[in-house]
Amino acid sequence: MRFEIRCKLEKKVISTDYRRKILSFFKGSLEEYNIDIKKAIYDDPERRNFTFSVYLPVEKIEKDRVYLKNNYIKIFLSVENMMEALHFLNALIGSKGKKISMDENSFVVVRIHKRLEKEVIRDEAVFRTLSPIVIREVREGKNSWYHDFDEKGLKILKKNTLYNLKDKFSKSLLEEFEIVPIKTKRTVVSFYSSKFPVTLGNFYMKGDKKILNYLYKSGFGSRSSAGFGMLEIIE
Incomplete structure (x- = not known):
C-alpha cells in the first residue's frame, strides 16, 4: 500500500539531513500507537518491508539547509505487507494534528490519503527513483563504503x-535477476551527519515479477526503510 502524508511546517526551511527526522516521526507514531507493533516492525526484522520519499518545494539549498517556496511538504510511504501498512496508517492517523519537532523547526500532519499502487505484470520493468538508491558495501571492521551506479x-x-531476498524467494528465481542503468545521475546526501553518494534516475530490472513487485513495494538498495530506494514503475 502507498500513502501520501501532507505536512505543514512552522518555517520554510529544513536541514538537508531531514530523513532522520521523518524516520523518528514514524517510529514515534508507531510507539504511541502500539509499542509491541513498533518493535515488530522496526526492531525485529533483518530487512524492513517499507520505504519512503519526501517531496520538498525547493527554492534553494545553502550548506546544510534547504529553503522552501512554501511551508508544505509531502511524505510518500510504501509498505509491502498489508497488515503493517494498516498499522502504519492507524499510527499516522493518530499523529494527525500533533506538533512534531524537526530540529529548529516543527510540522503537523494535515492530510493522509492512499495513493495508487501499480503492479509489475511482466518479468521486466523500467523504474524511476522517487528517493535515491544507496549502494552500501560493508567492509572489514564493519566500515561502510558507498558506490556509484557503475x-x-x-x-x-x-x-x-x-x-x-534469499529467504523470501527461491534460488532459481533469483538467478535471472539483472539491473541495467538507463539514465542515472550521482548526487550526495546527508544522513545522520554523514555524507555519501547516491543515485537518481531511470533503470531497467529483469527478474521474476514477484521479485520486482516486492522491490517496488518495499524499496531497493541499502537503507530503504530510512527514506532511500523508493521506486515508481514507468514502463
Missing part, C-alpha cells in the same frame, strides 16, 4: 539484493 557498484547492488 559496473562495480551494480555488482555490489545485485549481490546485496540477492542476499536480502
